[in-house]
Amino acid sequence: MKHDPGRVRVDTPRRSAEEGRGSLSLPWRVWSVVRSVILTLAAALGVVCLVAFGVSFLVGVRPLVVISGSMEPAIPTGSVVFTRTVPAAExxxxxxxxxxxxxxxxxxxxxxxxxEPGDSGSYELTLQGDANRTPDSSTYTVSEAGRYMWHVPYLGNVALVLQSRGGILTVVAAGLLLIAVFLLDPASFHHRRARRTRSRDDT
Known part of the structure; x- marks a missing residue:
């Protein structure tokens, strides 16, 4: 086998140089960390929402937004109250x-x-808000009712805002931004840049 001494090719230094040129710069490294944090938080929030929805569905818990202050200070205005439907006898x-x-x-x-007990398992309920001086003007005849379990303060304000036109646009914009963050992958950028560098060097 013959060798041409004028065409000896050493690849190792060139590949090392390519790797050096293809490494991520400081801004891209910072963006990689920020991107990872954003995607992790978004995934965690999604899991929490799915779990909360699933548990609420399975145990029959119903969320409601409080829009008045009749139950303050126990339940502030703007809270989300979670109730569970039970028979009136309970x-x-x-x-x-x-x-x-x-x-x-x-x-x-x-x-x-x-x-007071009524007919066929129903009850006459007299209700009063904690912040009200007198009971409600009329009684409520019920065979079942949603019994309070817990509440989350101020979450209802967020829900009301998200139901508005501006809130819907904000949610859409946040979704598009999250998609852009997912697509703007530093590792993918690094791979494409290194591939272009190798292609130019080979040429």
């Missing part, structure tokens, strides 16, 4: 319940101050 004076208003419609979340 309720007791002192429980906070969510029931439908008989005439005006909508829901009310107040405390039971008195209750």
């Amino acid at each position: 309720l007791a004076v002192g429980d906070v319940v969510t029931v439908e208003r008989p005439r005006v419609g909508g829901l009310v979340t107040h405390r039971i101050v008195a209750m």
